[in-house]
Amino acid sequence: xxxxxxxxxxxxxxxxxxxxxxTVHVDxxxxxxxxxxxxxxxxxxxxxxxxxxxxxFGAKVKVRAGSYTEQLQMARNNALIGDGGVFLLVNGSNxxxxxxxxxxxxxxxxxxxSATLVTGPAIRWAWDGLGNPDVETTLTISKCxxxxxxxxxxxxxxxxxxxASTALLHLRLTADGNWFRNLLGDSINVNLxxxxxxxxxxxxxxxxxxxxxxxxxxxxxxxxxxxxxxxVQSPSTLIDGNVINNLFIAGTNGILLTAASRSVISPRIIxxxxxxxxxSGITSSVEGGSFGPGGGLISPxxxxxxxxxxxxxxxxxxxxxxxxxxxxxxxxxxxxxHYIDTNGNNSVGILNTxxxxxxxxxxxxxxxxxxxxxxxxxxxxxxxxxxGGPGEFFLTQTPPTVSTAVNGGGVTAVEAGVSxxxxxxxxxxxxxxxxxxxxxxxx
Numbered sequence: 001x002x003x004x005x006x007x008x009x010x011x012x013x014x015x016x017x018x019x020x021x022x023t024v025h026v027d028x029x030x031x032x033x034x035x036x037x038x039x040x041x042x043x044x045x046x047x048x049x050x051x052x053x054x055x056x057f058g059a060k061v062k063v064r065a066g067s068y069t070e071q072l073q074m075a076r077n078n079a080l081i082g083d084g085g086v087f088l089l090v091n092g093s094n095x096x097x098x099x100x101x102x103x104x105x106x107x108x109x110x111x112x113x114s115a116t117l118v119t120g121p122a123i124r125w126a127w128d129g130l131g132n133p134d135v136e137t138t139l140t141i142s143k144c145x146x147x148x149x150x151x152x153x154x155x156x157x158x159x160x161x162x163x164a165s166t167a168l169l170h171l172r173l174t175a176d177g178n179w180f181r182n183l184l185g186d187s188i189n190v191n192l193x194x195x196x197x198x199x200x201x202x203x204x205x206x207x208x209x210x211x212x213x214x215x216x217x218x219x220x221x222x223x224x225x226x227x228x229x230x231x232v233q234s235p236s237t238l239i240d241g242n243v244i245n246n247l248f249i250a251g252t253n254g255i256l257l258t259a260a261s262r263s264v265i266s267p268r269i270i271x272x273x274x275x276x277x278x279x280s281g282i283t284s285s286v287e288g289g290s291f292g293p294g295g296g297l298i299s300p301x302x303x304x305x306x307x308x309x310x311x312x313x314x315x316x317x318x319x320x321x322x323x324x325x326x327x328x329x330x331x332x333x334x335x336x337x338h339y340i341d342t343n344g345n346n347s348v349g350i351l352n353t354x355x356x357x358x359x360x361x362x363x364x365x366x367x368x369x370x371x372x373x374x375x376x377x378x379x380x381x382x383x384x385x386x387x388g389g390p391g392e393f394f395l396t397q398t399p400p401t402v403s404t405a406v407n408g409g410g411v412t413a414v415e416a417g418v419s420x421x422x423x424x425x426x427x428x429x430x431x432x433x434x435x436x437x438x439x440x441x442x443x
Contacts, residue, residue, distance in 0.1 A: 022053065022058075022060070023061075023062055024037040024043070024050075024052050024059060024060070024061045024062070025038060025039050025043070025049070026042050026044070026045065026048070026049040026061060026062065026064065027043075027044065027064040027066070028044055028045070028064070028067065028068050029064070029066060030042050030043075030044050031044060035048065037049060045070060046061065046072055046080070046088070047070055047073070049061040050072060050074055050075065053075070053078045054075035054078065055075075057077045058077060058078075058079075059077075059078050059079070060079040060080075060081055061079065061081065062081050063081065063108075064083050064086070065082075065083060065084045065085035065086060066085070066086065066087070067089055068086070068087070068089065069089040069090075069091075069113050070089075071091070071094050071095070071098075072088070072096065072097045073098045074098065074103050074105075076100050076101050076103070076130075077103070078103060078104075079103065079104035079105075079106070080097070080103070080104070080105045080106070080108065081104075081106050081107055082106065082108045082109075084107070085109075086107060086109065087111060088108055088109065088111070089111060089112070089113035090110060090112065090113060090118055091113045091114070091116065091118060092118065092119070092120055093119045093120045093150070094120045095120050095121045095123060095154070096110045096120065096121070096149065097110070097122070097124070099125050099126070099139060100125075100127065100130075101125070101127055101128075101130065101131065101137040101171075102137055102138055103138075104139075104140040104141075105123065105141050105142075106141075106142045106143050106144065107143050108145075110122040110123070110145070110149065111145070111147045111148055111149070112148045112149060117184075119149075119150040119184060120149060120150050121150050121152065121153065121185075121189075122144075122146040122149045122152050123141060123146070123152070123153045123154070124154045124155075124156075125139050125153070125154065125155040125173070126156070127157055129162075129169075129195070131169045131170075133167050133168060133169055133170070135170075136171065136172045136203070137169070137170070137171050138171070138172040138173075138174065139173050139174070140174040140175075140176070141153060141174070141175045141176070141178055142174070142175075142176045142177050142178065144179075145178070145179045145181075146178065146179070146181075147179075148182050149183060149184070150183065150184045150185050151183060151184070151186050151187070151217070152183055152186070152187040152188060152189075153175060153180075153187070153188045153189070154186075154189045155190045155191070155192075155202075156189075156190075156191045156193070157192055157193050157194070157200070158193065159193040159196070159227045161198075161200075162195050162197040162198065163197060164198055165197050166198070168198070168199045168200075169198070169200050169201070170200075170203065171200065171201070171202045171203065172205065173202060173204055173205070173206070173241075174205040174206075175188060175205070175209055176206075176207050176208055177207075177208045177441070178209045179209070179210050179212075180209065180210070180211040180213070181211070181213070181214065182212070182213075183213060183214070183216060183217055184216055184217070186219070186220070187209075187211040187213060187219045187220065187248075188206065188220045188221070189217075189218075190220075190221065190223065190239065191223045192222075192223065192225070192237050192239060193225050193227060193237075194224065194225055194236045194237035194263065195227060195236060196227045198236070199236045199237070199238070200236070200237055200238070201237075201238040201240070202224075202239045202241075203240055203241040204222075204239065204240070204242060204243060205242055206241075206242065206244070206246060207245050207246065208245050208246065208441065209247070210246070211246070211247070211248045211249070211251065213250050213251030213252070214250060214251075216251065216252065217252055218251055218252055218253045218254070218255065219249075219251050219253075219254050219255065219274075220243065220246075220248070220254070220255045220256070221253075221258075222239050222255070222256070222257050222258070222265055223256075223257075223259075223260075224239050224258075224259050224263035224264070224265055224296070225237065225259075225260035225261055225263055226260065226262045226263045226296070227261075236262070236263070237263040237264075238264050238265075239263075239265045239266070239267065240266045240268075241267055241268070242268050243255070243269045243270070244269075244417075245270075245271045245417075245421070245438055246272045246438060247272070247273050247393060247438040248272060248273070248275075248277075249274075249275050249276045249277075249392075249393065250276045250277070251277055251278070252277065252278050253277055253279045253280050253281070253283050254272075254274035254277050254280070254281045254282055255269065255274065255281070255282045256282075256283050257282070257285070257298050258284075258285055258286075258287065259285075259287070259296035259297065260286070260287040262296050263296045264296060264297045264298075264299070265284075265296075265297075266297070266298070266299045266300065266301075267300050267301075268300070268301045268303070269282070269300050269301065269302050269305060270301070270302075270304055270305070271303070271304045271416060271418065271434075271436070271437065272437065272438055273308075273370075273438035274305060274307045274308075275307070275310070275372075275393065276310070277309075277310040277312075278310075278311045279310065279311055279312045280310050280311075280314070280316045280334075280340075281307035281310050281313070281314045281334065282300070282302070282307065282315045282316070283315075283316045283318065284298040284300065284315075284316070284317050284318065284319075284324065285298075285317075285318035285319045285322070286298055286319045286321040286322060287319070296321060297321050298321070298322045298323070298324075299323045299324065299325075300324050300325075301325045301327075302315065302324055302325065302327070303327045303328055303329070304328050304329065304408075304409045304410070304416070304434065304436045304437070305329045305330070305437065306329070306330045306370050306405055306436055306437035307329060307331050307332075308332040308333055308370055309332065309334070310335065312334070312335060312336050312340070313335075313336050313337045313338065313339070313340035313349055314331045314334040314337070314339060314340075315338070315339050316340045316342070317340070317342065319342075323360075323361070324361070326339075326356065326361065326362040326363075326365055327362070327363050327410075328363075328365065328436065329365045329366075329436070330365075330366050330370055330405050330408065330437065331356065331366070331367050332367060332369050333369075334349075336349045337349015337350050338350055338356060338365075339355075339356055353365065353366050353367045364410060366404055366408070368403075368404035368405075369403075369404070370395060370403050370404070370405050370437065371401060371403040371404075371405075372392055372394065372395065372403075373392075373394050373395065374394070374425075375424075375425035375427075376425075394424060395437070397423075397425075405435050405436035405437050406435050407432060407433035407434075408435065409433055409435060409436050410433070411433070411434055412432065412433060413429075413430040413431055413433070413434045415434070416434035418430045418434055418435070418439045419431070420441075420442075421439030421441055422439060422440050422441075422442050423435045423438070423440070427442040427443075429442065
């Protein structure tokens with residue numbers, strides 16, 4: 001079996017071995033030369049720090065607290081780390097940060113510089129097709145706030161990319177513990193348009209994020225479109241991986257999955273709360289794409305999710321060749337149905353537990369009020385109690401009105417990986433059987 005090792009992990013190994021130790025310092029309050037990027041003489045702008053780090057594999061740019069009005073470009077194989085209260089103020093249609101691959105961004109607030117409309121994304125991953133088939137090209141975004149811009153995180157590949165016909169390049173996108181809010185478009189937008197020759201696989205690790213969309217865009221959009229004509233090697237574009245323990249609220253759709261041509265999208269969607277969407281909780285569709293009839297496939301695994309209070313459906317299949325497995329999900333108050341198959345089999349939607357569990361690959365799903373209750377939502381490591389939205393999705397745990405989601409996961413909290421997290425307003429961690437849905441991180 002061939003093992004693919006993340007280049008990000010390789011970078012960490014190199015750093016820990018002492019071979020590469022370069023840290024470049026930035027402090028916007030430092031206005032007196034010399035500027036050499038040392039702790040004693042930090043650069044005054046983030047871009048100066050990134051430029052200095054650009055030629056050192058694994059270099060880290062550490063930014064001290066403050067506000068920086070810049071539009072940034074990062075070289076490959078570097079990290080940008082905010083050292084508490086770092087605000088990147090952006091303008092216009094360009095991305096706040098443009099990255100190429102093997103990058104880490106952590107602890108940065110990306111917000112508009114003024115009241116003028118900002119249409120550009122906070123972060124754009126403009127992968128250029130460079131990569132090693134034996135090593136993943138990675139992007140990690142963690143503990144960032146992306147607010148009031150066009151999109152949060154955007155990853156689009158040009159359809160003209162071409163590799164050796166037998167090449168399979170692996171990409172990894174990690175988004176962990178971020179807060180997306182009040183965006184003009186999607187929180188995370190992936191459009192993997194595929195190469196004209198060769199293949200690309202994108203592996204997701206999207207977890208512990210809050211997307212409060214303000215009614216605009218999707219929390220997570222995954223689109224894949226094969227671009228090879230007449231190839232016997234299929235698929236050329238694959239999106240898989242994990243979407244775990246996220247809170248997706250107040251958008252158009254929580255998750256939108258679109259496969260074209262012979263592409264495959266097969267994420268594991270586990271332990272999320274997807275609620276108050278104007279359209280649907282999760283929507284899947286396979287389209288014809290660039291080259292003829294659609295032969296693609298969408299096959300998500302849905303476990304222990306709460307999908308509630310949507311304007312259309314809980315899980316919606318718009319076309320054939322969608323094959324979801326549903327287990328121990330809680331559905332409630334989805335206007336047209338908790339499950340909708342628009343191919344005609346169940347076009348009006350399933351509205352009851354019995355109907356849900358008669359579907360292929362569907363077991364132990366329930367229809368019940370999750371009994372959401374307001375609490376103080378831990379955001380980016382702190383308690384913020386005066387916000388609308390995220391504070392509404394704790395679970396009622398006081399008898400006699402205990403949420404059906406409490407202890408409903410069918411596995412222990414330890415097995416589910418939530419034994420240090422909570423769904424409770426008193427922030428006590430989950431014990432015993434895991435609760436269904438999103439778990440907050442106690443402070």
